[in-house]
Amino acid sequence: MTTVGIRLVEGLIARGIDTVFGIPGVHTIELYRGLAAAQGKIRHVTTRHEQGAGFMADGYARVSGKSAAAFVITGPGLTNTLTAMAQAKADSVPMLVISGLGRSDTLGKGLGRLHELPDQGAMVATLCHTETVTDPKKLGEVLDRAFAAMTAGRPGPAHIQISTNMMGQPCPELPPPVVSGSAVPLPLGRLRSIAAALNAAERVVILAGGGTRGAEEPLQKLAESLDAPVIQTVNARGAMFGHRLTIPASPSLTSVRKFIADADQILAIGTELGPTDYDMYANGRVPNLSDMIRIDICAEQLARHPAKMPVKADAGAMMAALMPMTIRANRDGAARAAAVRQAARAEIAALDEGMPARLDMVEVIRDAMPNAIIVCDSTQPVYAANLYYDHDRPRGWFNAATGYGALGYAPGAAIGAAIAAPGVPVVCLIGDGGLQFSPGELRTAVDEKLPITYVVWNNAGFREIEDALRQAKVDPILGCHPSPLDMEHFAMACDMVFASVPPDPDQLGELLITPHDGPRFLEVQAR
Incomplete structure (x- = not known):
C-alpha cells in the first residue's frame, strides 16, 4: 500500500527537496517509512535536537539557494523547532517543517495524550503559513501551497502537519507540482x-x-x-x-x-x-x-x-x-567608497580597544581558508565583523547576531552549509556561551564526516552582555559567568582534533592552514 507518508516524500523529491534534517519519533514513523522507500533519492541527516534540524535547514538554504526540510514530532519536537523557524522568518530563508500531529479524533480535547498541545496549528500560524493534511487526495495541493508560501515573494518558513492516523492512509499518486508563484512584472x-x-x-x-x-x-x-x-x-x-x-x-x-x-x-x-x-x-x-x-x-x-x-x-x-x-x-x-571604508575602520577602533584585534581574527580566518563559508553565532568577533568585514565569497558569511538573534544557531547552520556545498571548507565561529546552547550538533558533524572547523571564542561567559550591564550601571554579578566547557575534553568526547591558542591572529592562522580530515575543534582563549 502506498501511504500518505510515502507520497509525501515523493512529493518533496518532485519539488526539488534532496535533504531532510530530523529525529524520528513515534509520531513520524510513517514519514520515515517514506524516507526508507526513497533511499538514494533523498538524504536524511539525524540531528541531536529539533532546533538543530531547523538551523541546519536554514544554513542549507542560505548556501544552496534552495529549500530543505525538517521532520519533527508533534508537541515538543515542533516547539523546539520554532526558534529556528523564527530565525528563518527574520532573515527570509525558505525552509519546510513537517511535523506529526496527534490522532485527529483526540485533538483539542485535553485528554493528556503524549506530546499534546491545545492547538498546534494555531500556534504556528502566528509565525508562518501552516496547513493540516486532512484528505490524502489533497496532499499535492497542500504541498503546492506550502512551497508557494516559502518561495513566492519574500521567502520564509512554512509548516505542514499530519496526524498519526492520516500518515498511514492510502494515498493516490500525486499530480505534477504546480510551479509556485509567478514572476513579478517589472513596472x-x-x-x-x-x-x-x-x-x-x-x-x-x-x-x-x-x-x-x-x-x-x-x-x-x-x-x-x-x-x-x-x-x-x-x-x-x-x-x-x-x-x-x-x-x-x-x-x-x-x-x-x-x-x-x-x-x-x-x-x-x-x-x-x-x-x-x-x-x-x-x-x-x-x-x-x-x-x-x-x-x-x-x-x-x-x-x-x-x-x-x-x-x-x-x-x-x-x-x-x-x-x-x-x-x-x-x-x-x-574615491568616495575608499574614504568611508577608512573612516569606518577607524571608528571601530575608537568604539572598543579590543575590537580591531577581534576583527583581525576574523580576517585571518578568511585569508587562511580562502573561499570558505563562515557561519557565525553571537559572539564578540562576530559583532566586530558585522560592523566592518568584507568576505571573499557570496553567501559565504552569515550569522544570527542580527534580526531574530538566536544563540546556538551556528553549529547546526554550519552543518547545513557544509552539506549544501560539498568539498567547500566551512568555519563555525561561536562563543563558549553559544556553544552550550547546542553542543550536541557537533556529533552530527562527526557522523556526516563534514569538513567543518569549529572556532570557539572562549571568554568564559556572556562577555557582551556583561559589558552592556556595566554600561547600564547594573552589577553583572548575576547571570553573566556560566562556567565554560572543558574544551579539550569536550572535543575529545566528540572525537575531534583539538588545539588551543591565545587570541593571537597569527597563531590562529597557523592552525587553520594545517590540513585536516573531517571536523576539528579550535579554542581561542579569550578570557
Whole structure:
C-alpha cells in the first residue's frame, strides 16, 4: 500500500527537496517509512535536537539557494523547532517543517495524550503559513501551497502537519507540482523615472540587503554603471569582495550614516532597513531615507518604510532592467567608497580597544581558508565583523547576531552549509556561551564526516552582555559567568582534533592552514 507518508516524500523529491534534517519519533514513523522507500533519492541527516534540524535547514538554504526540510514530532519536537523557524522568518530563508500531529479524533480535547498541545496549528500560524493534511487526495495541493508560501515573494518558513492516523492512509499518486508563484512584472513606466532620477544624481549610494543574495552580478554591474558605492548589510556581505565600490560596513556607524546623509540619491535594494543593521545602538540617528528609491519583493516591507519611489519587484530582475537605462558617468565613486571604508575602520577602533584585534581574527580566518563559508553565532568577533568585514565569497558569511538573534544557531547552520556545498571548507565561529546552547550538533558533524572547523571564542561567559550591564550601571554579578566547557575534553568526547591558542591572529592562522580530515575543534582563549 502506498501511504500518505510515502507520497509525501515523493512529493518533496518532485519539488526539488534532496535533504531532510530530523529525529524520528513515534509520531513520524510513517514519514520515515517514506524516507526508507526513497533511499538514494533523498538524504536524511539525524540531528541531536529539533532546533538543530531547523538551523541546519536554514544554513542549507542560505548556501544552496534552495529549500530543505525538517521532520519533527508533534508537541515538543515542533516547539523546539520554532526558534529556528523564527530565525528563518527574520532573515527570509525558505525552509519546510513537517511535523506529526496527534490522532485527529483526540485533538483539542485535553485528554493528556503524549506530546499534546491545545492547538498546534494555531500556534504556528502566528509565525508562518501552516496547513493540516486532512484528505490524502489533497496532499499535492497542500504541498503546492506550502512551497508557494516559502518561495513566492519574500521567502520564509512554512509548516505542514499530519496526524498519526492520516500518515498511514492510502494515498493516490500525486499530480505534477504546480510551479509556485509567478514572476513579478517589472513596472516599465516606473523604470524610466527611476533611471532618470539616478542619472541626474551626482552622489548615488546603494544600500544592498539580503534580498540581493543570488543577484551579485547585476548588483555589481549596476553599481559600476552608476559609479555608486554599495553599502552592504550583514546578509549581503560577500557580494562585492574587494571591489573599488564596496563598503562592507554597518549603516549603524556614524561615518557610514554621514555618507548616506550626504548622498543626493539613495537606492535601497532588498533591505528591510531594520534596526539591527541600521540602528544597532538604538540612538535614533538613522538618516532620513524618505526620498529614496526602494526595491523590494515584499509589499508589506515597502509600506513599513515609505519611499519617494517604492517598487515591488525582484531585486535581480529590476537591477538587470535598470542597468542599460543608466548613463555611465564619473561620480568619483571609488574615491568616495575608499574614504568611508577608512573612516569606518577607524571608528571601530575608537568604539572598543579590543575590537580591531577581534576583527583581525576574523580576517585571518578568511585569508587562511580562502573561499570558505563562515557561519557565525553571537559572539564578540562576530559583532566586530558585522560592523566592518568584507568576505571573499557570496553567501559565504552569515550569522544570527542580527534580526531574530538566536544563540546556538551556528553549529547546526554550519552543518547545513557544509552539506549544501560539498568539498567547500566551512568555519563555525561561536562563543563558549553559544556553544552550550547546542553542543550536541557537533556529533552530527562527526557522523556526516563534514569538513567543518569549529572556532570557539572562549571568554568564559556572556562577555557582551556583561559589558552592556556595566554600561547600564547594573552589577553583572548575576547571570553573566556560566562556567565554560572543558574544551579539550569536550572535543575529545566528540572525537575531534583539538588545539588551543591565545587570541593571537597569527597563531590562529597557523592552525587553520594545517590540513585536516573531517571536523576539528579550535579554542581561542579569550578570557
